[in-house]
Amino acid sequence: MTEPTESESNSLFPTALSESRVVRNARSAADRFAVIADRARPLVTNSYLYRWLTTEPDPEVIVIDLRETYTVGPFIRLLDRLAPPIRRAFEHSTVGRLAIAVSGHLVAWGERVTETRLGKLAVAALEPPTPPQERALRTQTADEDDVETSESDRMRSDERASRRE
Template sequence: MATEKSGLSEALTTRVEGIRRGLEQSRFIGTVETASRWVTNAVRNSWLYNWLTAEPEPEVIVIDLRETWTVGPFIKILDWAIETTKPWYEQSVLKRGVNGVVALGEQAAETRPGQLLIALLEPPESPEERDETEDDQRNEK
C-alpha cells in the first residue's frame, strides 16, 4: 500500500514538473509576461497613476463632509437613525449583553494570560516614542 502511494506521488510529481517546465518554455506564457510588462509600464507612466500616487501637498485641508452634497444626506440619515434607535438600545437586552461581554473582557485582561495577550497584540513603539523613553530613563539615573 505504501509503495503504491509513493509510486503515485512520484508519478504526480513528475507530471507536475513536466507541466511546469512546459509552461515556463511556452510562447503563450512569454507573450503574457511581455504584455504584462507593457501594461505595467503604461499604467505607471500614466497621468492618473502619477496623480494618485503623488505626495500630498504640505497644507492640510479639512472638509466637513456634512456640508457636501454627496455625503451630507447620508450622514443626516445616519444621525437620525442613531438618535431614533438610541433610546431603544439603552433599554435593550443587546446592550446588557454587550456590557456583560465588556466586563468579562476587563476581568480577563487582569489575568496573566490576558496580560500576555495584550502584550502580544500591542503595537510597537514608534521610533520617536522609543527615543523619548530612553531619554527619560537616562535622566532618571
C-alpha cells in the first residue's frame, strides 16, 4: 500500500472534514437555529417590549437629575470628590502640561480649518438639524417676505407702466 502524495492528502482532508459527524451535526444545529430564529423574529418584533424600546421619543424633553437616584448617585458623588485632586495633579504634571499645550494648538488649528470652504462644508454637514418649530417659523417669515416682495414688485411695475403711458 502506498502513501498518498501531498496533493492527494490535501484534497482528502476537506472531503473527510465535510463528511465528518461533527461537521454534519454543526450544520444541522445551524439549520435548526436559523429556523428557530426565523420563527421567533415576528414574535419579538411584534412584542410590546420591542415596540416600546424602538418607538420614537416624545419631542418634549424630560430631565432626570441622576444625583438623586440610588443607583447612579453614589458614583457621581465619588467622582465629584475624586475629580478635583486628580485634575490638580494632572495639571501640575509634565504630561498634563504637554497635553494642555497640544490641545490648545489643536483647537487653534481647528478654528482655522473651519474658516476654509471645506471646513464650512463639514460644519454644515455635521450641524444638527433645526427643530421643527423653528423651521416652521423661518418658513412662515420667508413666505411673508416673499408676499411683501411680490407686492412691491407689482407696485413698481405698475409705476413703470403708468410712466410709459
